Amino acid sequence: MSLKGKLQRMKNHLSTNAETEQKKSSSPTFTVTNKQTWEENGYQLYESSEGYCFIKKQVYPLDYKLGKYTVHDFINAVQLWQSYHHKHPLSAKGYQDSDLFFFDTESTGLGHGVGNHLFILGHARMINNELVLTQHILPEPGFEVPLYESFLKECNVQALVTYNGKAFDWPLVETKHALIRNEVPKLPSFGHFDLFHACKRLFKHELPSMKLAIIEKDVLDITRGEDVPGYLSGMIYQDFLQRKDPEGMFALALHNERDILSLVALYTHLSFLVHKNVKATASIGFEIGRWEAYEGNREQAILQFEQLAQVDDQWSAQVKYELACQYKKDHDWEKAVALWMVLAERGDKKIKVNVCIELAKYLEHKDKKFEEALIFTNRALDELAKWEAIQIKKRDRLLQELMKRKIRLLKKLS
Numbered sequence: 001m002s003l004k005g006k007l008q009r010m011k012n013h014l015s016t017n018a019e020t021e022q023k024k025s026s027s028p029t030f031t032v033t034n035k036q037t038w039e040e041n042g043y044q045l046y047e048s049s050e051g052y053c054f055i056k057k058q059v060y061p062l063d064y065k066l067g068k069y070t071v072h073d074f075i076n077a078v079q080l081w082q083s084y085h086h087k088h089p090l091s092a093k094g095y096q097d098s099d100l101f102f103f104d105t106e107s108t109g110l111g112h113g114v115g116n117h118l119f120i121l122g123h124a125r126m127i128n129n130e131l132v133l134t135q136h137i138l139p140e141p142g143f144e145v146p147l148y149e150s151f152l153k154e155c156n157v158q159a160l161v162t163y164n165g166k167a168f169d170w171p172l173v174e175t176k177h178a179l180i181r182n183e184v185p186k187l188p189s190f191g192h193f194d195l196f197h198a199c200k201r202l203f204k205h206e207l208p209s210m211k212l213a214i215i216e217k218d219v220l221d222i223t224r225g226e227d228v229p230g231y232l233s234g235m236i237y238q239d240f241l242q243r244k245d246p247e248g249m250f251a252l253a254l255h256n257e258r259d260i261l262s263l264v265a266l267y268t269h270l271s272f273l274v275h276k277n278v279k280a281t282a283s284i285g286f287e288i289g290r291w292e293a294y295e296g297n298r299e300q301a302i303l304q305f306e307q308l309a310q311v312d313d314q315w316s317a318q319v320k321y322e323l324a325c326q327y328k329k330d331h332d333w334e335k336a337v338a339l340w341m342v343l344a345e346r347g348d349k350k351i352k353v354n355v356c357i358e359l360a361k362y363l364e365h366k367d368k369k370f371e372e373a374l375i376f377t378n379r380a381l382d383e384l385a386k387w388e389a390i391q392i393k394k395r396d397r398l399l400q401e402l403m404k405r406k407i408r409l410l411k412k413l414s
Helices: 003-026 035-040 071-081 144-152 169-179 195-202 212-220 230-243 247-274 282-294 298-309 316-329 333-346 349-365 370-386 392-413
Strands: 043-048 051-060 100-107 118-127 130-137 159-162 191-194
Touching: 035 043, 043 144, 051 144, 051 247, 071 118, 071 130, 071 247, 100 169, 100 230, 100 247, 118 144, 118 169, 118 247, 130 144, 130 247, 144 169, 159 169, 159 195, 159 247, 191 195, 195 247, 195 282, 212 247, 230 247, 247 282, 282 298, 282 316, 298 316, 316 333, 316 349, 333 349, 349 370, 349 392, 370 392
Parallel strands: 100 159, 159 191
Antiparallel strands: 043 051, 051 130, 100 118, 118 130
């Protein structure tokens, strides 16, 4: 062999040894503190070359109670959606119960920046007719790689179910993942059911706040008992980092577990409300109808409003007004006009202004009864003058439109 060849072989050998030594020296060293205490409380150690995390799995049978519901009720809720042939933000049509991934996190703050540490990733899904709840615990910042490795092994599902997760939990997961994206698998693409928005729509007339704790108590009949407030999570985690005593972490994990179980019960309850499997109050029933109308499900909305319109209560006028709007969209003028005539006498100021305008439009353009159209135009002007709560810009716009209509009708009559 030539001298040049020998030197090349020596160079390759030296390079390989140097790389091996460098890899050895860069390998992290870590000590698992209080491992026995974690294991005694049901946590398993997950190790990788980049550190470790703790994982806890819990299994809940079909008859496990989630407030007023059971795990089996959740399965029934998913089945109800399979026969629903309309678009809806909560629809699980085409999904199996095991496709829904109930997800919640615990973090040191409320922001999305790198200084806010995610230290619990919790989730639950149906596996073999049991609800399996899994939690991944970050023992210290810097061990995010094993945390995400263990978490992403569990994410072979179709739909994420969260409570305000679109605005907070999942964006924070994405932010943290971006920092280690070259060392862990990609985040999966999910459908996303954010139950916070559903609650905000349906319960806004019923509850003083949309906090999950209030939803649990007043809607789901869930009583937590002693629990760690979520706003203390950052302080408890910082204390754990300093003292390594996991007692506070166990309490936070219990808080996270209860949040996730409440999500299962809440999705069940919301699904039952939409499918009328549980009785809704007048205000919730009204909002369910408005939701169907907003999604373009006019047939469903009309059925909902027609049922509610049979009851004479404080929501009666608003129900009939929304029902008339749906009749108008279907060009069922006879039914729409009949309701407008009733509401012109019985509605509040806002409804009276709107229905008088609708009647004026109909009488002018459809019936060509200009004199009657002028009567309702004048009535709309009178009611508008009495409507004190209206915004100034909206009042001025309506006033301008009504005066244009009045002038036009006077010309037609003359």
